[in-house]
Amino acid sequence: GHSQSGRNSASHGKRGLCRSLGFFVILSFCCLFTASSYGEHYGVRASGVPVSVMLSLTTINPQSRTVNNPSQLLSQLQQLKSVGVDSVFADVWWGVVEANPKQYDWAAYVQLTKIVRQAGLKMNVVLSFHECGGNVGDQCNIPLPNWVRAAGKSAFYTDREGNVDYEYISLGADDVALFSGRTAVQAYTDFMTSFRNNVLSQASDVIQIVAVGLGPAGEMRYPSYQFNAYPGVGEFQCYDSYMLANLRQAAQNAGHPEWGQSGPNNAGTYHDQPDQTGFWSDGTQDNYASDYGRFFLTWYSNILIEHGNKIMASAASVYASSGVRLMGKVAGIHWLYKTDSHAAECTAGYYNTDNNNGYTAIANMLASHGAVYDFTCFEMYDSDQCETCGPQELVEQNHQCANAASIPFYGENALAVFDPRHYSEIEYQASRPNLVYGFGYLRLSDTLFQNLNNFRTFVSAMHNLS
Numbered sequence: 373g374h375s376q377s378g379r380n381s382a383s384h385g386k387r388g389l390c391r392s393l394g395f396f397v398i399l400s401f402c403c404l405f406t407a408s409s410y411g412e413h414y415g416v417r418a419s420g421v422p423v424s425v426m427l428s429l430t431t432i433n434p435q436s437r438t439v440n441n442p443s444q445l446l447s448q449l450q451q452l453k454s455v456g457v458d459s460v461f462a463d464v465w466w467g468v469v470e471a472n473p474k475q476y477d478w479a480a481y482v483q484l485t486k487i488v489r490q491a492g493l494k495m496n497v498v499l500s501f502h503e504c505g506g507n508v509g510d511q512c513n514i515p516l517p518n519w520v521r522a523a524g525k526s527a528f529y530t531d532r533e534g535n536v537d538y539e540y541i542s543l544g545a546d547d548v549a550l551f552s553g554r555t556a557v558q559a560y561t562d563f564m565t566s567f568r569n570n571v572l573s574q575a576s577d578v579i580q581i582v583a584v585g586l587g588p589a590g591e592m593r594y595p596s597y598q599f600n601a602y603p604g605v606g607e608f609q610c611y612d613s614y615m616l617a618n619l620r621q622a623a624q625n626a627g628h629p630e631w632g633q634s635g636p637n638n639a640g641t642y643h644d645q646p647d648q649t650g651f652w653s654d655g656t657q658d659n660y661a662s663d664y665g666r667f668f669l670t671w672y673s674n675i676l677i678e679h680g681n682k683i684m685a686s687a688a689s690v691y692a693s694s695g696v697r698l699m700g701k702v703a704g705i706h707w708l709y710k711t712d713s714h715a716a717e718c719t720a721g722y723y724n725t726d727n728n729n730g731y732t733a734i735a736n737m738l739a740s741h742g743a744v745y746d747f748t749c750f751e752m753y754d755s756d757q758c759e760t761c762g763p764q765e766l767v768e769q770n771h772q773c774a775n776a777a778s779i780p781f782y783g784e785n786a787l788a789v790f791d792p793r794h795y796s797e798i799e800y801q802a803s804r805p806n807l808v809y810g811f812g813y814l815r816l817s818d819t820l821f822q823n824l825n826n827f828r829t830f831v832s833a834m835h836n837l838s
Contacts, residue, residue, distance in 0.1 A: 417807040419838040422458040423831050424496055426815035429504055429512040432480045434468050439483050448816060449491035455828040456835060459494035459580060461812050463590075464571075466501050467514040470563060473552035478570045485575035496581035496699075496812070498590050499567065501560060502540040516541075520559075523550040529595050529609040532635060537595040537609065539588040543679035544614025557682050564690045572694055581810075583699035583746060584687045591703040592680045592734070596719035601642035603707035603758045605652055606719035608635040610672060622671045631664055635672075639719075646708065652715040660713045660725060673723035673730065677737050684741040697780075700738050702731070702770065704749030704786055709762030724769075731770050735777035744782050744809055745774040750801045751785040751794040767801050771808070780809030788814060790823040795830040803837045 433440045449460065462484060469476050481497075488495045504514035515521065516538065525536040527545040541556045551559050564584070572579055586592035596606035610619060616634070623632025638658060640649035650656045651665065658664050680700060687698055708716045712726045724730025738745050747770045752763035767783075774781035783802055789795070802808045811834060813827075820827060 417809065419807070421802050421807055421834045421837050422810045423456070423834050424459040424461050424810060424812045425452055425457050426461040426812055428816050429463065431462065431484070432465065432468055434465070434514045437468055437477050437480050439480055439487065442483065442487055446487050446491055448821070449488060449493055451821065451824070453492050455824060456831040457493065459496055460488060461496045461498065463498050463500040463504070464567065465504060465514045466563065467503060467516050470517055473519050474562060476563070476566045476570065478567070481571050482574065485571065485578050489575070489578050494580050495575070495578045496583065497579060498583040499564060499585050500590055501585040502588050502590060503538065519552055526613045528612060530611040531607045531609055532611055534611070537588070537598060539595055542612045542615060543675060544612050544618060546679055546682060548614060557686060560683055561686045561690065564687055568690055568694055572696065576695055579696055581699050581744065582687070582691060582696045583701060584683055586680045586683055586700055589703070591701045592676065593703045593720040593722070594676065596721070597642070597716060599642050603716070603761065604643040605640055605646060605649065605708065605715035607642050608639065608672065608719055610635050618675060619671060626667055628667065631667055636665070636668060646711055646713050646715050652713045654712055660718065661727070669718055669723045669725070673721050676721035677733055680734070681737050684738065684743055688741040697744055698741060699744040699746050699782060701746040702734060704747060704763060704766060706749050706752065706763035706766045707758055707761045709766050710760045729773070731773040732776065735773040735779060739777040739779045744780045745770070746782040746784065748784040748786045750783040750798045750811070751787065751789045753797060764801070771805070775806065782810050782812065783808045784812040785814050788817065788819070790819060790826060792826060792829070795826065795833070798830070799833050799837060802834065807837055
């Protein structure tokens with residue numbers, strides 16, 4: 373039993389969904405007449421959603437660069453296998469592997485693939501070019517390699533007040549040779565190539581998905597809601613020198629050099645609500661819907677998508693004949709969704725206001741590289757969240773956009789859940805309007821094993837979706 377309340381918010385649910393009737397006619401036609409070839413190509417599953425369990429953030433010891441307690445891990449993985457789990461998801465930390473430029477230590481990850489194989493499971497990986505320890509509930513501390521941080525603060529995302537975020541390199545430095553003679557994109561590419569040659573080459577029977585980290589927490593976004601900003605508007609993160617130079621050029625190209633001096637000066641601070649700011653309010657001068665606002669939000673979101681595009685293009689080239697599926701992750705910024713300006717999404721880089729669908733271009737970019745669209749918040753009910761929160765509609769909108777781009781959609785839960793009520797919502801979101809490609813459960817823990825019967829029932833239900 374699912375309540376339908378909150379699923380079809382009249383003013384907000386409809387506007388952004390990638391619902392073109394023509395597309396759905398084509399989709400139904402494909403499904404009716406070429407189900408097998410279409411499904412194999414696109415990743416639509418006729419029945420059953422595989423379940424992957426994310427490993428603990430402390431699976432790898434960053435000091436010794438080995439697997440922590442391998443015998444215990446094997447036993448846990450065998451338990452997961454016994455309840456029907458298909459695979460595990462592991463973070464491959466840049467800060468563990470490449471302590472010195474171009475010197476890669478893959479021993480821990482080779483060891484991990486052997487343990488996973490022994491347990492009879494498959495493995496998915498996240499190439500984690502971000503630090504571990506900067507996010508809610510993180511019980512680890514794996515910063516970026518010292519030689520990366522040595523590039524200095526101009527290489528990292530910075531807000532209007534000058535706060536520098538060292539979780540992930542600014543996209544402004546993607547093409548600047550600040551990292552021991554390499555650009556950020558070159559460093560990512562070298563890492564991906566070394567992973568292919570040293571880990572994937574001996575574990576191609578085990579590794580199925582390579583998710584490419586594109587930002588903080590591995591998500592293609594800006595670190596806009598730090599300082600416990602939820603459920604506030606967050607802040608733009610475009611104040612490093614490279615991004616400001618890019619903005620100046622974009623404003624000149626638009627014939628409005630005065631728009632390129634900085635980000636909006638009326639967008640408030642992290643904890644503000646939209647009506648406390650000029651930029652995120654309706655009917656105010658120079659707001660999000662003004663010519664200036666549209667220019668800025670378009671620029672800010674487009675360079676994020678181009679950042680994702682560069683790295684995914686490189687990944688597609690590196691893994692072209694490796695037999696793995698690529699994946700990119702989009703963050704579930706569900707608060708302020710039921711407001712016209714969608715400020716929290718916009719500051720994160722998703723220009724998803726009520727008159728602009730922010731996820732279509734992202735889906736198209738991922739589609740151009742044959743990648744899976746990974747999204748979160750699958751367990752959330754609107755009714756449990758803030759008044760302006762819309763996680764259920766947000767998942768639906770992103771799923772529609774992935775469908776419209778003909779790419780597989782993959783789900784995750786955002787917060788740890790262990791109970792039938794939340795599992796039921798995941799099952800619901802995983803099967804509408806069509807089955808997702810897979811589901812990544814966050815994450816392996818002692819509490820999960822204390823509630824293993826609930827989880828067994830959930831895995832079985834996912835496998836029986838149709």
